[in-house]
Amino acid sequence: MSKNNITIYKRIFGQNNIAKMLFFCLSLVLLSSCKSSKNLIVTDGSAVAKTQEQLLSDMFDSQVDYRTISGKVSLEMIPGSRTSGTKVNSQLKIVRDDIIQLSLRAPFINTEVFRMNITPDSVYIIDRMSKRIAVENIAKLEKEKGISFNYSNLQSLFTNALFYPGKKTLTPQDADKYNIKLHSGNYYLAAIDRRGMNYLFTVDANDRITDTNISAENGSYSLNWNYDEFIRDGNYIYPTKMTARADIQSKRITLVMNYADLDIDKDVSVDKSLPSNYTRVSVGDILKNYFK
Numbered sequence: 001m002s003k004n005n006i007t008i009y010k011r012i013f014g015q016n017n018i019a020k021m022l023f024f025c026l027s028l029v030l031l032s033s034c035k036s037s038k039n040l041i042v043t044d045g046s047a048v049a050k051t052q053e054q055l056l057s058d059m060f061d062s063q064v065d066y067r068t069i070s071g072k073v074s075l076e077m078i079p080g081s082r083t084s085g086t087k088v089n090s091q092l093k094i095v096r097d098d099i100i101q102l103s104l105r106a107p108f109i110n111t112e113v114f115r116m117n118i119t120p121d122s123v124y125i126i127d128r129m130s131k132r133i134a135v136e137n138i139a140k141l142e143k144e145k146g147i148s149f150n151y152s153n154l155q156s157l158f159t160n161a162l163f164y165p166g167k168k169t170l171t172p173q174d175a176d177k178y179n180i181k182l183h184s185g186n187y188y189l190a191a192i193d194r195r196g197m198n199y200l201f202t203v204d205a206n207d208r209i210t211d212t213n214i215s216a217e218n219g220s221y222s223l224n225w226n227y228d229e230f231i232r233d234g235n236y237i238y239p240t241k242m243t244a245r246a247d248i249q250s251k252r253i254t255l256v257m258n259y260a261d262l263d264i265d266k267d268v269s270v271d272k273s274l275p276s277n278y279t280r281v282s283v284g285d286i287l288k289n290y291f292k
Contacts, residue, residue, distance in 0.1 A: 075088050
């Protein structure tokens with residue numbers, strides 16, 4: 001990226017805001033929403049009684065079966081109690097069980113300013129404005145911090161799929177891992193991980209997850225991930241809007257995501273290269289200049 005482009009970008013968007021956007025994505029350990037001209041699916045109605053194994057089987061049948069997902073996504077980061085925030089365009093690419101890449105672009109000049117690659121093993125961050133890179137090992141983080149949330153769980157959030165903390169794959173026979181209740185027309189699936197984090201999935205009458213909530217037992221942290229505006233696109237049904245809200249102690253950040261386009265099972269080229277002339281630092285080093 002040229003110095004002129006960086007200067008233009010900072011003026012029209014702000015270096016601080018783009019870093020906050022990235023930080024929020026990392027806090028989520030980051031489906032996003034998919035805007036389309038296709039018809040919206042009506043989600044009214046009440047779920048019918050069924051066995052727990054049948055519920056999970058029906059949920060799996062309703063999920064998008066994909067090899068790759070890619071598309072342009074509009075991100076809006078809203079700090080605190082505000083009702084609107086800063087918007088930025090990005091490109092999302094997912095290769096199932098291999099990599100999730102989120103590339104944030106500068107408005108108007110369409111130049112990449114941040115890139116995040118997440119693999120089953122590591123998180124890679126490229127900060128092109130400061131010419132620095134960071135690499136974080138997920139397995140090491142899980143071991144040191146006792147975190148159950150893994151790459152497969154993150155991939156499920158991106159693709160509107162059910163997951164169990166720390167588990168890579170699920171079958172209908174895993175129904176006994178959840179406390180499942182039918183209430184007011186929706187199913188609620190609750191689980192808890194080894195660190196005491198609570199997971200609650202809300203499932204509508206169409207067997208699709210409309211809300212995922214993750215919270216600490218002591219109330220110090222919560223993440224609410226909402227899926228909305230489902231559409232039918234050929235053989236696929238998926239949400240076109242996602243709102244993620246993170247509350248960390250007294251601070252709140254909301255991220256609203258809308259896709260301008262979504263491609264499923266198209267050949268996707270993902271750039272995994274790291275600049276050789278950038279300074280290697282930690283993720284914290286990249287972010288601490290923006291969060292003081």
